[in-house]
Amino acid sequence: MIRVRFAPSPTGYLHIGSARTALFNYLYARHVGGKFLLRIEDTDIARSTEESTRSILEGLAWLGFAPDEEIVYQSENAPKHRAAAARLLDEGKAYRDFTPKIETGDKSIKEAIVERARANQGVKNLRDNEYRDLPKAESDARAAAGEPFAIRLKVPMDGTTSFTDAVYGPLDRNYDEIEDLVLLRSDGHPLYNLAVVCDDIEMGITDVIRGQDHLTNTHKQILIYEALGAAPPRFAHLPLILAPGGKKLSKRIHGEIVSMTTYRDAGFLAAAFRNFLALLGWSAGEEREIYSMEELIEKFSLDRIHQSNATFNFDSNNPRRWTDDKAIWMNAEYIRTMPLGELLPFVKDELKSAKLWRDEYEDDEKTWFETTIDIIRERFFTLKDFSMQGRAYFSEDFDFDQAALDKNLKKFPDLRTWLPELGERLESLNEWTHDPIYNLVAAFAEENGTKLGVIMNGARAVLSGVAVGPSMIAVFEILGKERSIMRLKSQVAWNL
RNA sequence: GGUCGGUUCGUCUAGGGGUCUAGGACACCGCCCUUUCACGGCGGCGACACGGGUUCAAAUCCCGUACCGACUACCA
Numbered sequence: 276m277i278r279v280r281f282a283p284s285p286t287g288y289l290h291i292g293s294a295r296t297a298l299f300n301y302l303y304a305r306h307v308g309g310k311f312l313l314r315i316e317d318t319d320i321a322r323s324t325e326e327s328t329r330s331i332l333e334g335l336a337w338l339g340f341a342p343d344e345e346i347v348y349q350s351e352n353a354p355k356h357r358a359a360a361a362r363l364l365d366e367g368k369a370y371r372d373f374t375p376k377i378e379t380g381d382k383s384i385k386e387a388i389v390e391r392a393r394a395n396q397g398v399k400n401l402r403d404n405e406y407r408d409l410p411k412a413e414s415d416a417r418a419a420a421g422e423p424f425a426i427r428l429k430v431p432m433d434g435t436t437s438f439t440d441a442v443y444g445p446l447d448r449n450y451d452e453i454e455d456l457v458l459l460r461s462d463g464h465p466l467y468n469l470a471v472v473c474d475d476i477e478m479g480i481t482d483v484i485r486g487q488d489h490l491t492n493t494h495k496q497i498l499i500y501e502a503l504g505a506a507p508p509r510f511a512h513l514p515l516i517l518a519p520g521g522k523k524l525s526k527r528i529h530g531e532i533v534s535m536t537t538y539r540d541a542g543f544l545a546a547a548f549r550n551f552l553a554l555l556g557w558s559a560g561e562e563r564e565i566y567s568m569e570e571l572i573e574k575f576s577l578d579r580i581h582q583s584n585a586t587f588n589f590d591s592n593n594p595r596r597w598t599d600d601k602a603i604w605m606n607a608e609y610i611r612t613m614p615l616g617e618l619l620p621f622v623k624d625e626l627k628s629a630k631l632w633r634d635e636y637e638d639d640e641k642t643w644f645e646t647t648i649d650i651i652r653e654r655f656f657t658l659k660d661f662s663m664q665g666r667a668y669f670s671e672d673f674d675f676d677q678a679a680l681d682k683n684l685k686k687f688p689d690l691r692t693w694l695p696e697l698g699e700r701l702e703s704l705n706e707w708t709h710d711p712i713y714n715l716v717a718a719f720a721e722e723n724g725t726k727l728g729v730i731m732n733g734a735r736a737v738l739s740g741v742a743v744g745p746s747m748i749a750v751f752e753i754l755g756k757e758r759s760i761m762r763l764k765s766q767v768a769w770n771l
Numbered sequence: 772g773g774u775c776g777g778u779u780c781g782u783c784u785a786g787g788g789g790u791c792u793a794g795g796a797c798a799c800c801g802c803c804c805u806u807u808c809a810c811g812g813c814g815g816c817g818a819c820a821c822g823g824g825u826u827c828a829a830a831u832c833c834c835g836u837a838c839c840g841a842c843u844a845c846c847a
Binding site for chain 2: 282283284286316318319321322323372374376377384385387388389390391392393394395399425426427443446447448449452453454456457458459460461462464466467468470471486487488489490491492494512514515517519521522523551554555556558560561562563564581582583584585586587588595596599600601602603604605607611653654655656679682683713716717720726727728729730731732734735736741742743744745746747748
């Protein structure tokens, strides 16, 4: 039985890259009929927050990735991690390091690392820790005396670790490039590599699918597996998702755009976003981009995952490009092509939260409502559009887009009298359907010696508040006779 | 600094020695449709990082260089 896990650390919201990792784990599990598990890696007490855990869970729930078993909280396993470290110590596979903890000072950690490495240039022997071969009795005595110590893994003097990554192929690393890594901090806290390995063993994980940033960690983890006497799982490392310019996507500099909840709140459909994410770093090798979840599951395979990082394209200075164009396009594609019945619940939620929902839409006005949604969704990109651009269809209290007014209304002052006149004329219509309306409007335009387009565009501005929308006659029909005439006669738009 | 990984249109990608004058999608531009439009249709722009090999033949294999990324922590 294949068992995979998604293991985020709760130090922020669900990051777009993490969401993609979760997706791939989920797709793989479903594809092979295995289990998809979730583990919250909250061992970093200084940075982990409950708020973050909640946000991650919310993001996963929105995407629809429910774990098949109880969620594991890594911090709760700390006693087991300590026991594992103690065992390795006992067996002589790890040792106590009494070196006092070094503070990094005010330099950034990265800088400190690079500086140290540069200074050591090629002369550093990673096996030269003075406590590595401290006699057991002495080590025990010092520990008993209360001297603080960290526990480090005793990496063998020479040899190499190697594994075959499902994405990157065979990889190996010399022991002399791997430091005797700390398993347990001097304050007793287990560190990442130990915790991950222990938990993966405990959870029976068979395949680890995670970001490529863990590629080099994998060698250290394999060393821990070996020390613990456990067989390592299979590994598949995913290419990273970067910001434009090839930089790492980060909360600090890129803000909300990296958070999953942003997309939910912006009116994205989870199905569309999953589809978009699936194509970032993976492809089925076909010339097509729309895949249902079932199709994704069926076609997914580790060996079609890319080795090169992908750029998530957006322009924070351009509101139209606030996120990746393709993601927006895909969402629009879903909105206009998915079965209407599947879309309706989402529209309902959106209208409800905008206080535009009326229960009649599911009762007396069901037909009107469904027809209307079906017509207006044609030009929409997100669920938000139903309550923003589409507001005029559901409420008398809607805003007018200034650009639409300038371009289609105010440019033709005659419309100020024409539109109310047209409204008057429309009163006489007995049958409120396409042909009669069209004929009347067309005749009206001709009488006044103007192009039909001028009347139509002006009417659109006044009736819907925007310049974009379905066929104008359809707007008349949707709005109905009474509301159409009322808005044609209204002068409010002229005073804005 | 070291180790490892990566590099095809602006972006996501197809391709894995000949079918590649490199295919698709998004974006962009043009035309058509149309009463408007960010729908639709048609078309256009646009890429194998660079240099050496190997080969009859290289985007595809090898080497080097450049660039990018990750790791190099008592962070995860």
